[in-house]
Amino acid sequence: MQFPAGGVGSIGVDILELDRFNAFLARNEEHLCEIFTRQELAAADAGRQRNLYLATRWALKEAVLKALGTGWRGDVEWTDVEAVGALFEPRIVLRGAAKRAAERSGVNCAIGSASSSAGTVLALAALTRAGGSHRP
Numbered sequence: 001m002q003f004p005a006g007g008v009g010s011i012g013v014d015i016l017e018l019d020r021f022n023a024f025l026a027r028n029e030e031h032l033c034e035i036f037t038r039q040e041l042a043a044a045d046a047g048r049q050r051n052l053y054l055a056t057r058w059a060l061k062e063a064v065l066k067a068l069g070t071g072w073r074g075d076v077e078w079t080d081v082e083a084v085g086a087l088f089e090p091r092i093v094l095r096g097a098a099k100r101a102a103e104r105s106g107v108n109c110a111i112g113s114a115s116s117s118a119g120t121v122l123a124l125a126a127l128t129r130a131g132g133s134h135r136p
Contacts, residue, residue, distance in 0.1 A: 008127070012068070064081045067127045088115055109127070
């Protein structure tokens with residue numbers, strides 16, 4: 001993970017049990033478009049590890065909102081945080097209420113990383129402030 005110029009403002013982490021997440025997917029397949037963006041769903045469907053891809057995206061979304069200090073409250077939508085790209089090295093995109101919260105905090109870049117082992121997914125999000133050249 002490379003950080004742009006400027007300091008790390010905050011870090012969020014999330015861990016997810018794959019068995020529980022797979023059960024959640026089985027029960028909520030028709031509601032996934034409320035949680036994941038079209039691009040996240042398309043990338044998951046294109047790969048061989050669909051459930052792992054979606055679990056990683058879920059954990060990354062949680063980690064980002066923990067780092068922002070907002071959680072899933074107020075007007076923040078699941079799709080306000082998007083993790084696109086490689087399975088474990090995503091590019092984080094913030095929209096809507098999540099982007100506004102980041103801007104209020106001076107955050108100008110969100111970076112994510114994830115890993116899986118022994119039936120769990122671990123995700124980390126680092127938010128940087130001032131001095132970075134990247135924009136969420």
